[in-house]
Amino acid sequence: MRDTEFIRGLLRVEDPWDVTESKLDLKRNRVDVRLEWQGAGRCPKCDRECPKHDHRERVWRDLDLAGDQLFLHASVPRIDCPEHGVTTVAIPWSSGRTEFTWQSPYN
Ligand SMILES: [Zn+2]
Numbered sequence: 001m002r003d004t005e006f007i008r009g010l011l012r013v014e015d016p017w018d019v020t021e022s023k024l025d026l027k028r029n030r031v032d033v034r035l036e037w038q039g040a041g042r043c044p045k046c047d048r049e050c051p052k053h054d055h056r057e058r059v060w061r062d063l064d065l066a067g068d069q070l071f072l073h074a075s076v077p078r079i080d081c082p083e084h085g086v087t088t089v090a091i092p093w094s095s096g097r098t099e100f101t102w103q104s105p106y107n
Contacts (some may be wrong), residue, residue, distance in 0.1 A: 011062070011072075014092065016042075027086055030069040032061040037089060041079035044090040053086045060094060 008019040013035060021034035041052045055077045062070040079090050 009025075010065075011093065017038075017074075017092070024068070028065065028069075030071065031065050032071050032073060035072060035074040037075070037077050041077050041089055043079055043081040043084055045085055045087065046081065046086045048081060048083070050081045053078045053080040056088075062093075 003022050004019040007013075007022050011019070011033070013019055016037055016039045017035050017077050018038050019033060020036045023032045024030075025032070033083055040049045042048065043050050055075045058074040058076050059073055060074075062072055065071060072093060074091070076091060080086050
């Protein structure tokens with residue numbers, strides 16, 4: 001099993017999101033996980049497939065993983081729904097986790 005598959009299961013990441021990269025930094029006691037939206041954009045209000053408008057880089061701090069700080073990074077798409085306008089897609093892991101702005105090591 002690849003480490004991204006392991007992390008995907010651990011974090012309960014579901015389609016259309018996928019874990020594409022993970023980094024363990026032993027010196028700084030931190031794990032950074034990259035999540036990416038795969039496939040077409042869907043409106044979170046009507047579930048219609050919509051064209052992507054743009055995306056925004058966002059970072060969440062999750063519960064520590066075996067004593068290491070765990071950060072989730074995602075380029076979150078915004079879609080342009082003909083009925084609901086420009087809207088951010090659903091982010092299943094965001095509830096209960098703290099989002100903050102921080103420079104991603106993936107940039
Ligand atoms: Zn819509």
